Amino acid sequence: MSNKYAIGIDYGTESGRAVLVELSTGEEIESHVTPYPHGVIDEVLPDSAVKLGLNWALQHPDDYMEVLRRSVPAVMKQSGISAEDVIGIGIDFTSCTMLPVDEQGTPLCFKESLKLNPHSWVKLWKHHAAQDEADLLNEIAARRGEPFMSRYGGKLSSEWMIAKIWQVLNEAPEIYRQTDLFFEATDWVVSQMTGNIVRNSCASGYKSIWHKNSGYPDRQFFSALDPRLDNLTATKLRGNIMPLGTKAGELTPEMAGVMGLKPGTAVAVGNVDAHAAVPAVGVVTPGKLVMAMGTSICHMVLGTEEKAVEGMCGVVEDGIIPGYYGYEAGQSAVGDIFAWYVDEAVPNYVHMLAGQEGIHVHEWLEKRASAYKPGESGLLALDWWNGNRSILVDTNLTGLILGCTLQTKPEEIYRALLEATAFGTRKIIDAFTQSGVEIQELYACGGLPQRNKLLMQIYADVTNREIKVAASKQTPAVGAAMFGAVAAGAERGGYATIQEASAKMARVLEQSYRPIAANVLIYEQLFQEYSRLHDYFGRGGNDVMKRLKTIKENMHTDVHHDSL
Ligand SMILES: Nc1ncnc2c1ncn2[C@@H]1O[C@H](COP(=O)(O)OP(=O)(O)O)[C@@H](O)[C@H]1O
Ligand SMILES: O=C(CO)[C@H](O)[C@H](O)COP(=O)(O)O
The missing domain is CATH 3.30.420.40 (ATPase, nucleotide binding domain)
Structure with a gap:
């Protein structure tokens, strides 16, 4: 045949x-x-x-x-x-x-x-x-x-x-x-x-x-x-x-x-x-979290029982692989945040230097950002540029970068944004494991894993787990x-x-990303700080993001009416 x-x-x-x-x-x-x-x-x-x-x-x-x-x-x-x-x-x-x-x-x-x-x-x-x-x-x-x-x-x-x-x-x-x-x-x-x-x-x-x-x-x-x-x-x-x-x-x-x-x-x-x-990455049994990493990230894991997990998108019997409960959680913006930074906020000299080196601005920023150690920039960000899907389920939340000084460089901000999305994923993993949905290994697919090695190493360090990468783009x-x-x-x-x-x-690449012990320690401290900010701005400690959004919407309506 x-x-x-x-x-x-x-x-x-x-x-x-x-x-x-x-x-x-x-x-x-x-x-x-x-x-x-x-x-x-x-x-x-x-x-x-x-x-x-x-x-x-x-x-x-x-x-x-x-x-x-x-x-x-x-x-x-x-x-x-x-x-x-x-x-x-x-x-x-x-x-x-x-x-x-x-x-x-x-x-x-x-x-x-x-x-x-x-x-x-x-x-x-x-x-x-x-x-x-x-x-x-x-x-x-x-x-x-x-x-x-x-x-x-x-x-x-x-x-x-x-x-x-x-x-x-x-x-x-x-x-x-x-x-x-x-x-x-x-x-x-x-x-x-x-x-x-x-x-x-x-x-x-x-x-x-x-x-x-x-x-x-x-x-x-x-x-x-x-x-x-x-x-x-x-x-x-x-x-x-x-x-x-x-x-x-x-x-x-x-x-x-x-x-x-x-x-x-x-x-x-x-x-x-x-x-x-x-x-397609070979995951047909529980314990393996698949991250589809692109514009956004969707996190999928299989289980044998239906458990309640804070802020997950859903648990559906046979929803991913027949015979299992399929769990999904997600972050509404990941690649989109990096795209925003490159398109809207990176200074012109970075575009020029990247052009002179004949590489994309993402690659230029990744290369420079790789020279930093975790924590070295003094920056911390909340990854809510498109709201928070999991675990807060609130599209009215917005982004935040903390710790900028007159010395802050574009590649440091880029790195802080990569790290913020990794902390968002860590929150999701913790929500699953604390509710009894086991996660031993991570699998990554989508447009990001094969484009940005630094991002993947940060995810391995922040989650303290090995990450296998899909062979297919x-x-x-x-x-x-x-x-x-x-x-x-x-x-x-x-x-x-x-x-x-x-x-x-199904196929995955031979090379995987393994956590680096020294980085894991620093990222654990940074994650605790991220969690404080997450709860303060996301769980009602200070609803400033929502108040700003309301003012913005009101102004938008006024301007719109004025122009009619
Ligand atoms: N080198 C890079 N580092 C980080 N993000 C990147 C890089 N190259 C592209 N991106 C981001 O990847 C996202 C596209 O991911 P992709 O998986 O191809 O698309 P989709 O999510 O629509 O399926 C865009 O948001 C883009 O900004
Ligand atoms: O919610 C989803 C899946 O359940 C969306 O399809 C997803 O978030 C958008 O995907 P992408 O980032 O690949 O464009």
Whole structure:
């Protein structure tokens, strides 16, 4: 029998990437990246003068289709393999990235009459404008003693589905009314490929308060939020929810033509980006924390029991690997903080020197920052540039750098920012282990681990744990391809289970990062200081960050009104 292949597509924040993977070894034959033509829409709606509010982040649904139109034919062409031998497709996506569609599955933002309404567009995972709804949801759920809250670390994020839907209802009831379904973007793209409406258990479990045994919370809960949401789950969230690895359907002839594949190719149910990465680094058992490190970090670990962990994003049975409870926590900005610093705050001379050396500013800063010992700069930062997802679950928190003097150098600030994100991860690890979810080893994947060695050493030192790094630079896409192979099934040359696929296809690099004892000691002291700042600013000791944000929002509203 000829070699068989699957295609995995990873839909990130800025781009979608397709990889073509050989199934017996996991070898990545070809890959192709399609940057989203409209990128992240956070200022003005496309082709319009409609300005977006603070904390908005939207996307264009056609950008996702563009990835299918460009990247899939590209990997097929580059590889020269026959479409007959591609037996499965899997996709993974940022989440909760959601959109409203009509009865035909058409995104409401495609309609002339609705396209100027921001609520008709895709709300990206990092859309943070539903915080009021999230706060109220948390208050009502706590008052009612809703049992599901313990599965979500005691608080639901404004990034998740119900807060986002509620914001649509509050601010654009006409869009809510015209919405037939609210979709996770991953499920919408699968529906476009197969013609079937199939939701995936992973996104539904983590982001939409769905539970394998008890389903969604009852109608009384939704009525208590808002009587207009009473029947939400039976109407606008309806649809079969299927476990990961299930075949959602087969590629339609039309989409097969567009993608250069065969009609009938198996398509797996959608998945969440970070979660797809777990089997792709070979993690299918408990005790191993996988960190998907990119724009943000998602932390995933498996367990055999359901435990309550402060501030986790969720624990979902079968949510990552069938047969286990999958735990997820996360930091809403990591690479994004470093990007902010490089783009917005690094002095011009650094850009010039990096240019003269022919290296990227990140590399220049990393090189200089590596010359410092832990603690040597006297700086400490709080990594809340995009709020705090875990463990405080509060998007109203903001960033902080402490200890600057007239001598402070850009590379010292860069190092302090790297360290701050490592302390954020350490907080998450401590929350898990203190609640009885074991973590012995760390695995890292995503765009950061192979780009920044200093960052990885700092993480090993701060967490005092060895870190293994994924061999692939496209780990979620490889994981998605594995689920595509499982959807195709063993009889067609794929795999019967994700565990089997992982055993054959997962790969990590030989070189790992081990903690350096001297650094561990200093970082332990710095972490104690970080924890003091964390609790002071994050747990009500001083709500200055929130007061500043309120003043800013009020000023923004005034300025906006003045300019009308
Ligand atoms: N050398 C570097 N050191 C630290 N961060 C980097 C470096 N190069 C790129 N980044 C950051 O990595 C992030 C992109 O990560 P990636 O995993 O590729 O994307 P995504 O999170 O969208 O999947 C960006 O936020 C960027 O600022
Ligand atoms: O919450 C998520 C997964 O559960 C998001 O998808 C994630 O935080 C965004 O991922 P990335 O940093 O890779 O763009």
